[in-house]
Structure formats: C-alpha cells, structure tokens
Amino acid sequence: MDNSTLLNTGPVSWVLLAVLLALATMVWRAALGRRAREIVIAGLRALVQLAVVALLISRMAGHPELALGFVALMFTVAVWTSGHRVAPSGRWWLAGIPIIGGVLPTAALMFLSSVLPWNALAIIAVLGQQIGSAMASTTLTGRRVEDELIVRRGEVEAGVALGFLWSEARSMVAKPVAGEAVLPSIDQTRTSGLVTLPGTFVGLILGGASPLDAGLIQLLVLISLLLVNTSAAWVTMLLSTRGAWQHETADR
Template sequence: MPAPPATPLAADAQVLLPVNLTLGAVLAVLLAVAVTVVACARLSDDGSRRRARSVATAGLRAAVQLAAVSLLIGWVVRSGWLLLAFLALMYAVAVRTAGRRVTPNATWWWAALPIAAGVFPVVAALVLTGLVPPDGIALVPVTGILIGGALTATVLGGRRALDELRTRHGEVEAAMALGFLDRDARLEIARPAASDALLPGLDQTRTVGLVTLPGAFVGMLLGGASPLLAGVVQLFVLVALLAVQAIAVAAVLELVARGRLHRRGAEAGEGEGARDPGP
C-alpha cells in the first residue's frame, strides 16, 4: 500500500531549512556579523573586544553540541538510566554556566539551588500527572526548556542583585546601622534589581501571538499539529517557565541576601563579566 501523501505542513517542515552548503555559508556569515558587531561596538563589561571571542566560541560550541545531541538523542531515550544521565548532564552544565556567570569565586556552585528549586518540582508534577511520559523523548526537550529558563533567570537575578549591592553598599550599611539584620538590609536593596530578571519571560508571555510565535508553537505547526494543539502546548511552556523563573529568582535573591552567593575574594578580571567584590 502506498504511503499517504505528506501534509502541506509536513512538507513545509522538510524544506524550511534544507541542510546543505548554502545553510552552512549563511550560518557562518551570521556568526561573523555577530562577532564583528560585538567587537566594533566593544559590547563588553569593561569596554574591550573580549566578548567577541565569546560570541564566536558560543556559536561554534552550539554547532558541535547540537550535532552530538542529534546523533545521540534517539539512542539515549531507549534507556531509562541513560535518559537520567543525560538530564543530569544538562543540569550540571546549567549550574556551572550560571554560577560562573554570576561570580568567579568558589560560591558559584550555589547556583545549583535556584535551578533545582525551579525545575525539579515542575518536572516532577508533569511526570506524576502523566502530562509528560517519564521514559519518552518528550521529557528531554521539556526539561531542557525549563532548565534553560531557570539558568537565564538565575544569571540575571544573581548578577543584578550583586551589582546593586556593590553599587549601593553605603545604603546597606546605613540600613544595618538603623537596626536591620544583614540579610534584611541586603534584601531591601537587591530585591528591586533582581526582580528585573522576570521581565524577559513576562514580556514573552504577554506578547505571544501578537509580536512573536515561539519555537514550540512553530515547531508543532511545521510537524503537522493543529493550530489549537500547538497553541495549548505553547501556553503550557510559557506558564511553566513563569513558575520556574519566579522560583529561581526568589531563591538566588535569598542566597545573595544571606551572603551564600557573593563576589568576595574574587580576583579582578577572573572570568568573563567578573566585577569587583561585593559586600
């Protein structure tokens, strides 16, 4: 029996980005443009061109990592232990990336807490309710999206909180002189700045369908799903991300306020984005 004809959406998915030399050339040009702009505009914390190298490295790493994942993902999901190991690797890399982006000193590992606090309860709820099968390929992208959201919120919240404490150190000391506990004084100063980490997720959720059509929605449409189903899945992803990021920001703010996550003792210039030690 001949195979049924492909749907128009499925056909569109096959020709959306054909894998050929033209695609490789366009990707190389786009990466070169990004590197050149960052270098010429000196888009770095200290006004140097060093972040251009980071952009180039990030692009090349993304290509290698996605190629490896594309080859391994089908094999990994066949074994429960391999699936758990792959998810643990995703989490470990996120912790390392977020922690070292927030601070170059030994307290970076505390970034494990806000990421875990945001992601694990949400993933557990999805698995326990049966919305996401525990042994299926769906668990990898869903968990990856949530870990990525927690990573971003942790980095933005932690950096903004520590930057604010360094800039307004005098106000922290003044609050302590008035009788505030160390934790409460830091919390009052850092909370408004750290809460800005929620803005990207809020803006994406508020403008979805009007300004942007996020990846989950577009991917399901191109895969042949109905617009209604694609919309429901995208709504689920956005709301789950809001919960994950809110928990991550609250947790990293508490760690900064309690002095668990700080920049004291960091050598100047250690790690990209490193700043002077905070209070």
C-alpha cells in the first residue's frame, strides 16, 4: 500500500466503488422500499463533486478570500438540501438560520482565538465540516419535530385551550425530541479513539503529525461540532415551535 494514502487506490478500487454502490442501491430499494435513483444519484453526484472540489482546492491554496467564496457555496447548497428535507413545500430557505446559527459563533471563536488560521485549506476543511454537520442536525431535528407536532397535534391544541401560547404548547411537544439529532455527535465524541478513529486524526498521523498534536486537533474538531450541532438543533426547534416552516401556520 502507498504510504501516502489510507487505502489502496488502484484500478480495483473503481470496481469496488461500483459494487458497493450497487449493493447499497439494492438494500435501499428491496429491503427499505425506497427509490433506487436516490442512492445512484447521490453516488454519482459525489464522484463529480469531489473531482471538481479537488481541482478547485488545489487552485485555492494561498487565497483565503477564494476559500470564503467556496464556503459560501457550501452554505448555499446546505440550505437548499436541508430546507427541502424539512419543508419541501414551505419556507425551505429558513434552514439557513439554524445552519449559520450553529457555524458562525463556533467559527468566530476559533478565528478570534487564532486556533483556526487564516489559511485557505484550513478554512475549507474546518468550516466545510461544520456546515455539513449543521446541515445534518437541521434536517434531523426539523423532520423529527415537525412529524411529532403533526402526530401530537391534539396535545398542542389542548395546551392552547389551557391558556398556553401556540409556541409554548408546541415547545412542550418538541423539546423532548429535538435533541435526538445531536446524539450521533455526542456518541462519536464519547467513543472517539475506542470505537471510532475520526478521519482528521488518522490523516494527521499519516501526514507525520505527533500523536499529541493529532489528538488535540481532533478533539477541537469534535467539541466544536458539538457546539455547532446543539446550536443548530436548538434554532431549528425554535422555528418549528413558532410554525415558521409552513406557510399555512401564519395565523398561529
């Protein structure tokens, strides 16, 4: 195996990619009853996008301002993706609020403390991870809370009948389930080094960093993602309790 990579990247890897994608598609379609094209398109998009991103990143080294432009593109795609999962026929663009609400304060703290350098590759790597994590938390929290509010609508209406505001009544239903989206991040952090070896840590070790430095950097990444995810989940819940995602709830 080439010491510069974690996996062998010869011709057989392309064959394995096709096999893995085909098997994932079969399970998604046959066992879970979902549309096969979702998995296929996701895999093909990842191939094209990673190829383009690899080319762009190689051109951005030394140009932090270009990196910020690329981060803005990441944010836009994340808002579109998460928003259409939570509110496909509603105010999907509101997904930008929890995503930026999770990323902005966390990134600001890292910049102000000089932990995150003004370096193009560092900006793309760290902020890209944070945006992706906030996107996932927004999607999971939004879908979970919106579904819960539909199923338990009677409880919400009962709360209003007792004198609670609509937002307060929704909050009593939403709060117990809103944090579930953050559980994977918590579990990844608490089992880091025992169950999971995160990519940042492995990459740094392979790149020649000392185990202590690699561990500290990975810890900073994991803890920062906890702040990103909890903040995004909280803001998403607030939007749901105020009926902000759906057009038809304006009177409540």
